[in-house]
Amino acid sequence: MDYKDLQVFLSLSSQQHxxxxxxxxxMSASTLSRRLARMEEEAGAQLFNxxxxxxxxxPAGELFRQHxxxxxxxxxxxxxSVGTEVSDLSGQLTLFCSVTATYSFLPDxxxxxxxxxxxxxLRVHTGDAAESIxxxxxxDADVGIAARPEHLPAGLTFKAMASSPLLFIVxxxxxxxxGMNQAEIxxxxxxxxxxxSGLARTRVNQWFAExxxxxxxxxxxxxNEAIVSMVALGVGxxxxxxxVLRNSPxxxxxxxxxxxxxxxxxxxxxxxxxxxxxxxLLRALWKTALL
Amino acid sequence: MDYKDLQVFLSLSSQQHxxxxxxxxxMSASTLSRRLARMEEEAGAQLFNxxxxxxxxxPAGELFRQHxxxxxxxxxxxxxSVGTEVSDLSGQLTLFCSVTATYSFLPDxxxxxxxxxxxxxLRVHTGDAAESIxxxxxxDADVGIAARPEHLPAGLTFKAMASSPLLFIVxxxxxxxxGMNQAEIxxxxxxxxxxxSGLARTRVNQWFAExxxxxxxxxxxxxNEAIVSMVALGVGxxxxxxxVLRNSPxxxxxxxxxxxxxxxxxxxxxxxxxxxxxxxLLRALWKTALL
DNA sequence: TGATGCCGTTGCATTTTATGCAACACAACG
DNA sequence: CGTTGTGTTGCATAAAATGCAACGGCATCA
Numbered sequence: 001m002d003y004k005d006l007q008v009f010l011s012l013s014s015q016q017h018x019x020x021x022x023x024x025x026x027m028s029a030s031t032l033s034r035r036l037a038r039m040e041e042e043a044g045a046q047l048f049n050x051x052x053x054x055x056x057x058x059p060a061g062e063l064f065r066q067h068x069x070x071x072x073x074x075x076x077x078x079x080x081s082v083g084t085e086v087s088d089l090s091g092q093l094t095l096f097c098s099v100t101a102t103y104s105f106l107p108d109x110x111x112x113x114x115x116x117x118x119x120x121x122l123r124v125h126t127g128d129a130a131e132s133i134x135x136x137x138x139x140d141a142d143v144g145i146a147a148r149p150e151h152l153p154a155g156l157t158f159k160a161m162a163s164s165p166l167l168f169i170v171x172x173x174x175x176x177x178x179g180m181n182q183a184e185i186x187x188x189x190x191x192x193x194x195x196x197s198g199l200a201r202t203r204v205n206q207w208f209a210e211x212x213x214x215x216x217x218x219x220x221x222x223x224n225e226a227i228v229s230m231v232a233l234g235v236g237x238x239x240x241x242x243x244v245l246r247n248s249p250x251x252x253x254x255x256x257x258x259x260x261x262x263x264x265x266x267x268x269x270x271x272x273x274x275x276x277x278x279x280x281l282l283r284a285l286w287k288t289a290l291l
Numbered sequence: 292m293d294y295k296d297l298q299v300f301l302s303l304s305s306q307q308h309x310x311x312x313x314x315x316x317x318m319s320a321s322t323l324s325r326r327l328a329r330m331e332e333e334a335g336a337q338l339f340n341x342x343x344x345x346x347x348x349x350p351a352g353e354l355f356r357q358h359x360x361x362x363x364x365x366x367x368x369x370x371x372s373v374g375t376e377v378s379d380l381s382g383q384l385t386l387f388c389s390v391t392a393t394y395s396f397l398p399d400x401x402x403x404x405x406x407x408x409x410x411x412x413l414r415v416h417t418g419d420a421a422e423s424i425x426x427x428x429x430x431d432a433d434v435g436i437a438a439r440p441e442h443l444p445a446g447l448t449f450k451a452m453a454s455s456p457l458l459f460i461v462x463x464x465x466x467x468x469x470g471m472n473q474a475e476i477x478x479x480x481x482x483x484x485x486x487x488s489g490l491a492r493t494r495v496n497q498w499f500a501e502x503x504x505x506x507x508x509x510x511x512x513x514x515n516e517a518i519v520s521m522v523a524l525g526v527g528x529x530x531x532x533x534x535v536l537r538n539s540p541x542x543x544x545x546x547x548x549x550x551x552x553x554x555x556x557x558x559x560x561x562x563x564x565x566x567x568x569x570x571x572l573l574r575a576l577w578k579t580a581l582l
Numbered sequence: 583t584g585a586t587g588c589c590g591t592t593g594c595a596t597t598t599t600a601t602g603c604a605a606c607a608c609a610a611c612g
Numbered sequence: 613c614g615t616t617g618t619g620t621t622g623c624a625t626a627a628a629a630t631g632c633a634a635c636g637g638c639a640t641c642a
Contacts, residue, residue: 018620019618029619030603054618082335
């Protein structure tokens with residue numbers, strides 16, 4: 001039983017769903033299934049009733065939940081009270097990431113980082129995810145949350161935190177676009193909404209090139225989030241990472257196209273100049289992020 | 292941070308010594324060193340001051356110790372209160388092991404097992420460790436704590452819990468034996484005190500055979516513990532597992548002989564008939580032991 | 583002051599464990 | 613009766629833990 005298990009359990013308690021908890025925690029459902037099974041083994045009792053939908057806490061599970069909350073709280077308090085070793089670390093750190101990363105990674109990372117390093121002035125710049133790498137490389141940002149590019153520029157270090165499939169999306173209206181299946185699509189005719197640059201664009205270009213198709217590009221956009229919005233408005237077909245789609249308020253107005261072969265998934269993670277990883281501030285942030 | 296870490300930390304707190312804690316926990320010092328380092332990393336503070344001898348808890352370490360005690364207590368209570376799933380398991384289980392195993396493995400195993408399965412009538416038979424395997428094989432015992440033999444009889448399953456070197460020991464008095472070094476020893480003259488049977492005896496026989504030596508066997512004993520006593524009395528040279536020596540009150544009256552090449556270490560662990568491992572009672576005991 | 587023993591740490595090879603994917607089983611719903 | 617949604621499991625792979633042996637610092641003693 002480790003503390004990560006306790007967090008997993010709390011997430012399961014609130015979501016009552018392996019898949020949803022898995023998304024929240026950036027893990028697969030099978031992993032959660034097995035971790036839960038192991039927890040039950042160690043506790044010596046069944047913690048969830050999986051026969052019902054949604055799965056529900058057993059009485060033993062409720063006791064376990066209280067134990068988990070209490071233990072994590074105690075642990076958090078311990079860390080904040082003894083974390084004097086580093087709390088005098090101060091300075092400024094600039095992090096660049098996409099708006100979506102802001103939703104899915106930053107809340108967790110920031111709250112833990114600020115708790116432990118309250119004196120560090122952490123600045124977050126949001127923008128097109130495609131800019132994360134160049135901004136980090138140029139020193140414009142100290143850390144970037146980015147998709148790992150095909151070829152990582154020399155001098156940069158990358159560490160994956162999650163991966164996300166790259167999806168073709170179509171609007172649910174109007175009907176002429178909404179009803180499409182891959183086989184029916186004339187890619188040279190259908191208007192595409194694509195990233196201006198970045199890995200997503202590279203992957204799409206490659207996909208079309210391999211099929212010797214000259215796509216009709218209707219709009220090029222900086223920022224995957226905007227692509228979802230434009231597609232939702234019925235402008236055309238877009239390509240975005242699943243993570244972006246999931247966090248978009250427009251997600252329900254859009255449909256994922258089943259395209260074969262699929263585009264290679266994104267590996268999303270932390271990125272910094274290798275040389276600077278020795279700096280205390282950067283070490284602290286990486287340590288917190290990868291914990 | 293997992294619950295095993297917390298136990299490790301409590302052991303370190305009381306022993307203030309990596310080697311000693313390692314013996315208590317059946318782990319190497321290097322493992323404990325790294326586990327402690329990781330705990331400090333996760334806690335964000337140094338927990339022990341290693342500059343002093345013995346190493347001492349820092350103030351942060353003291354807080355951590357309280358957290359560890361509280362958490363393990365809460366965990367223990369949780370398990371005993373929800374362990375209803377299996378607490379109705381009842382029956383009788385016979386375990387055979389040496390006296391030494393009684394000291395080094397049984398306290399931990401028994402306390403955890405009885406807590407979770409209070410209705411099981413657990414009978415412990417002690418005797419020569421060499422008997423563990425045959426007694427288990429014959430069904431005389433359901434489980435044995437034994438050294439893994441060269442060739443495990445068919446139908447038996449073995450799982451290692453610890454390993455222990457096999458040592459030559461000599462008395463500290465009288466002087467004629469106490470002062471010996473390996474090079475000076477005439478193995479065909481010096482009186483030996485050996486196990487009557489079992490793996491220890493097999494290994495010793497093999498050791499002598501490989502050197503084409505006909506040892507002078509003064510006494511053959513059932514039970515390694517008695518060997519230590521006889522050697523301590525000055526009877527001759529003995530061979531016992533380090534684990535036995537460590538737990539013997541006669542340990543201080545005996546000296547370990549540096550012999551090359553060393554005898555192959557014992558692998559000590561649990562042993563049962565494979566077929567019977569499916570029985571609920573045996574499953575329960577194995578699960579508890581290997582947790 | 584140099585030799586020796588004690589103790590914690592670290593590089594490396596190995597074993598053990600965790601993870602994701604894909605296939606599966608089963609239930610609810612249309 | 614298929615279809616969708618959900619948890620589980622076999623398998624190949626990736627990641628982490630472990631022990632051994634070598635190392636370095638420190639105290640003790642000749």
